[in-house]
Amino acid sequence: MHEPDFGVAGQTAIVTGASQGIGRAIAETLAASGANVAICSRSIDRVGPVAEEINAAEDAGEALAVECNVREREQVQDLVDRTVEVFGDIDALVNNAGGEFVAPFEDISENGWNSIVDLNLNSTVHCTQLAGEVMREGDGGVIVNLSSVNGQHPAPNESHYGASKAAIIRLTETLAVEWADDGIRVNCVAPGLIQTPGVAETLGIRSEQMPDREETDRRIGHSEEIADIVQFLLSPAASFMNGETVTAKGVPRPDNSFDVDLGLE
Numbered sequence: 196m197h198e199p200d201f202g203v204a205g206q207t208a209i210v211t212g213a214s215q216g217i218g219r220a221i222a223e224t225l226a227a228s229g230a231n232v233a234i235c236s237r238s239i240d241r242v243g244p245v246a247e248e249i250n251a252a253e254d255a256g257e258a259l260a261v262e263c264n265v266r267e268r269e270q271v272q273d274l275v276d277r278t279v280e281v282f283g284d285i286d287a288l289v290n291n292a293g294g295e296f297v298a299p300f301e302d303i304s305e306n307g308w309n310s311i312v313d314l315n316l317n318s319t320v321h322c323t324q325l326a327g328e329v330m331r332e333g334d335g336g337v338i339v340n341l342s343s344v345n346g347q348h349p350a351p352n353e354s355h356y357g358a359s360k361a362a363i364i365r366l367t368e369t370l371a372v373e374w375a376d377d378g379i380r381v382n383c384v385a386p387g388l389i390q391t392p393g394v395a396e397t398l399g400i401r402s403e404q405m406p407d408r409e410e411t412d413r414r415i416g417h418s419e420e421i422a423d424i425v426q427f428l429l430s431p432a433a434s435f436m437n438g439e440t441v442t443a444k445g446v447p448r449p450d451n452s453f454d455v456d457l458g459l460e
């Protein structure tokens with residue numbers, strides 16, 4: 196009988212933006228499943244403790260923490276080089292680092308626009324080209340990009356973010372075709388609203404307001420619910436998925452409201 200293989204044990208995965216939130220949950224999930232993870236953020240003081248926690252866990256993969264601003268291509272090259280140096284190869288890349296601010300289109304300066312496109316889209320290009328080079332020269336690999344429901348549907352005051360996240364979906368689809376012969380699968384996850392420190396900062400949601408993961412009613416999501424999907428996409432079970440975007444947003448209300456007060460108009 197066929198048994199599905201959702202495993203990632205033995206893989207080496209780069210996870211960007213892993214000091215908190217969704218990226219941290221992805222790193223911890225993959226490591227708990229036996230993958231080695233190279234994790235980065237802009238501050239070694241913030242990402243270092245995540246690696247220490249993973250390395251202290253029994254039966255988990257190993258973690259390497261690297262200070263790397265993914266907007267800086269030479270820092271991304273250093274992340275890739277150190278990953279290969281320590282773990283020998285790169286099997287998986289999760290382009291998670293990203294962010295936004297909320298503002299009406301007419302109030303976004305040229306620098307403001309560029310900072311969000313740079314953080315979300317250009318950083319994905321840097322990491323994918325540089326880690327992809329290692330994968331293409333080796334025996335292939337798997338890439339998962341973090342898009343957003345805001346890359347699939349319009350949301351007011353998110354023009355820069357939505358445009359950058361929509362572009363990530365088309366980049367994913369294009370690379371899935373271009374790199375198929377290199378043995379590389381490229382897929383996207385498009386989360387709805389997930390409770391993370393970044394969202395708490397932007398929207399003021401407190402973790403004690405969060406409903407349990409078990410609740411199936413309309414609610415805000417947990418980082419682990421995105422991490423589980425990323426692990427699936429990296430695993431052999433997803434071998435026939437390429438160029439896809441997996442949306443995870445629970446059951447939205449028709450008016451897009453949530454069970455917690457977001458403090459939004």
Ligand SMILES: CCCCCCCCC/C=C/C(=O)SCCNC(=O)CCNC(=O)[C@H](O)C(C)(C)COP(=O)(O)OP(=O)(O)OC[C@H]1O[C@@H](n2cnc3c(N)ncnc32)[C@H](O)[C@@H]1OP(=O)(O)O
Nearest residue numbers: 293294295296297298304305306307310314393394397451
């Ligand atoms: C129903 C509900 C569904 C709601 C649905 C909501 C969905 C939310 C989904 C959540 C998605 C997430 O990503 S949540 C994660 C959120 N966390 C984060 O974003 C934290 C990470 N943030 C950052 O790294 C930074 O703050 C980031 C925004 C990228 C800017 O980085 P920089 O270092 O380039 O920053 P700065 O130099 O300070 O700013 C660059 C320019 O941006 C401008 N800028 C910065 N903040 C601005 C603001 N609030 N309004 C206007 N402009 C702003 C500055 O004025 C600068 O332009 P000039 O003045 O012209 O120079």
Ligand SMILES: NC(=O)C1=CN([C@@H]2O[C@H](COP(=O)(O)OP(=O)(O)OC[C@H]3O[C@@H](n4cnc5c(N)ncnc54)[C@H](OP(=O)(O)O)[C@@H]3O)[C@@H](O)[C@H]2O)C=CC1
Nearest residue numbers: 212213214215216217236237264265293343388389391393
């Ligand atoms: N939360 C949500 O509702 C949703 C999130 N997403 C996407 O998921 C991803 C993660 O979001 P979330 O966990 O909420 O974000 P958080 O703001 O909570 O965390 C962002 C992470 O990225 C790191 N980071 C930020 N900028 C850089 C940079 N330039 N270089 C390297 N690392 C960086 C931060 O680390 P440090 O500050 O230490 O550098 C931190 O670890 C993003 O791409 C986001 O757009 C998509 C849809 C919904």
